[in-house]
Amino acid sequence: MTKDVLDYFKTICSIPHPSGHEELLGNYIEEFAQNHELDYARNEIGDIIIYKEATPGYADYAPILLQGHMDMVAEKDADSNHDFLTDPLEIYEEDGYLHATKTTLGADDGVAVAIMLALLSDNSFKHPRLECLFTVQEETTMDGITHVDKDWIHARKMISLDGDVVGETNVSSAGGVQLTIRKNATFVESHDQGYKFYVKGLLGGHSGDAIKDGRGNAIKIAGLVLKACLDNGFDIRFSSLNAGQKANAICRDGLFTFQSTSNKEELKAFIHERMEEQKALYPLEPLDYTLEEEQSGHVILDSDALIHFLALCPYGVEKYSYYFNHFPVLSLNLGIMETTEKAVELILLLRSENEINLKLLVNEVETLASLFGLSVTPSDEYYGWSYDPDSQLRKSYKEAYKKAYDKELKEVPTHGGLETGYLSRIFPDMDIVTMGPNCIDIHTPQEKLEIKTLYEVHDFIKNWLGEL
Template sequence: MSPSLSNIEPKELWNNFSLLNAVPRPSKKEERVIEFIMQFGKDLSLETSKDETGNVIIKKPASKGMEGKAIVALQSHLDMVHQKNGDTDFDFSTQGIEMYIDGDWVKAKGTTLGADNGIGVASIMTILASKDIVHPPIEALFTIDEETGMTGAIGLKGGLMHAKYMLNLDTEDDRELTIGCAGGVDVTATGTYPTEVVGGAVKALRVCVKGLTGGHSGMDIHLGRGNANKLMNRILTQAAEFYGISIHMIDGGSLRNAIPRESNADIIISAKSETAFVSWIKEIETTLKQEHSTTDPNLSVTSTEIEIPKTILNKEFQNKLLRTIYACPVGIYRMSPDIDRLVQTSNNLARVLVKDGSYSIQCLTRSSVDSEKSDLAQAIKSTFELLGASVAFAGAYPGWTPNPSSSIVKLTSNLYKEMYKEEPLVNACHAGLECGILGKNYPQMEMISFGPNIRGAHSPDEKVQITSVQKYWNFLLETLKRIPA
């Protein structure tokens, strides 16, 4: 364990979190963490299995006196979002996450922390390994690929588990009891474009938008944070109008489930306009910093001279591309008319890559209403088809319909009030949780989701609150004690 984490309570949980964070575990490349968690179960002499998708199930008999209680599934996902700051030298494929304590928070050095959903995984590991925690029969479900398609949950077949209740440990606010979530669909527009040869007295510049806050494209979408792809498109559109720039390359954003924090574009400009353009870049930076001073205080826009490339986008295509991206919706599309402060439908313009004669534009469209999700995805598809793009939908998953009258919701709500002398926030969230998908093959399971305070998930600013983990842990243990027969 990191020396700075060795004395935090509960020590066993933080020790397991440290062990987990030493294992590279990006979405769709979970082989090492699957092997790690399989070995963990086998070392405890517990029934351990892996399904054909790669999900791991570990079963533990009830503690003494709890044998007659209902079976409880404890569920978290093994994968984590791999994001780092541009100036951070870190190889996710070989290095373990470097953690440190900052006051009441645990953070990572320039990368995502993996508290989403590593704290949940570590909690389950601690319960499985414990000899004195009181608990009913446990079915621990560790799913894969939650962050980039939920293919683990989608691939989990019925009949492998028999739990009556499921505790999903993937919520990021310790006062919330989550009973519903949004579904999502990946929208990808691809195509090719004609290029022109660079000629004349020109200069080449790399324009960079960086320093944005970013964050979770579901849980943080309502915060109004800047989207680097949209800001870059705004800059390029104005630059084309004012200075006649030509584009060689655009490369912005990374993962669909992360609000893009950085974007780079290589442009060509006439040599005589360079000085005026560089001055204008400073002006547009000032404007954008003023607009985003609350949400993105570290935003910056820079231009740096680079070697002149050989080709640029065809002017007609460049004009169509910029206007198409301008038309693509970003952020909140509709708020829920039924649940206060819940984002119902949104879109994240996550990735824009235009290079070497081809382009790929990636969005993640979310909604707690499947028909509205499909409608917005169709609108985005139509927008990019006007550009001539081929548009594909993939990775669609359903939302989780709230059931506030279920017995597990009543049990946890009453317990929260008893323990903390206040009402919990029983709500739905705009993130994608696996409960809705798992419920398709396990309709008998009553489900609820809760967890500790995690902030900045899916970004290098991710952090988890130490005292909140302690609060959440005590609540989890007490919930296990109260499970009925």
């Protein structure tokens, strides 16, 4: 029996594929190509392209590139024991949506893989030659798309399946760069009162899509609260700082341990007051905290530098668009904070459609870090995708969507990073549209996929390909 698109997605959920560890899913896709006797190629990093020849009568039509990424953001609730490297996702259906238990679902971008596999295995519809590109590491380094062999791709019309709202097509996307802020740590033994300060309960979310919503960030909140402690004469010396899981996810929770010689009751009362103030700033989020005493141990010399940097470092939207209402064009996310034996590191992700804006914000962060003796290392820079007002493929998409649903297709920019940026740079004449089913709260354990829209997008593409 032929598998449908939801069957393929459920199979993908059963195969571990966090970003940087897509080999098992890649093996499945390669075996799929072999079983269906389709030409394909796979490179050393793990990207795969599968070709399906045109149906009779369509050989003279221009080929179409369909594209999505194999990897998923691996986020989970604090009380989850899920191992993303070995465990299948625990999925369930509820009220027309597919969920995962206490973890991300990986609909971003498992739906693209599922749609392409369903189309490749289906011989019942008309289409030109199809080139289906499956990339790796989109959610982390963008290394997958940058390693794709240019000679693999002959199409100049591309359907990116990395959209997450039915009835919308992205017309541009942000470029970005990751910054690692590092403070070399000297630990010294201390016997003062220890504390565990745990900030929790925030919604988090995709740092491109959700950053415009003004959501709280546990790293930023902790920095502001502890800076207030210093300003009011309380002694704060860090032992460790550990927060966040992904650079491109807004930090939902974090554990900040420190020691202090200050009066215990006065310190606890002051932190409580400051946290109540923070809660008032995020009325739609279940922000909470715990402050527990613990045994003394080691502390980091010059903790003040870290506290001041966290309090002063930009977070959130820095600029909005002049042309699209409430659309961010420059932002910064505090993603991960980790303490090792030798250093404390904070990983930031900066996004902008404009390279000049991005460079100016990088310079601002570098200047601030230098004032407190912190180093900055940029990495994983990726390109933005500029708006093409003359896209013929988007024109065709809008006409087909209107005909199918008697609705207007919405053209929207995205502050998220898409692989369209790199492909449009190496193929300047590539005409690109994006689409995808309704994927809600991506990059969080609350992620869910509206099942009927997965079928809707699959069926629309299946019918539209015969018109291209």
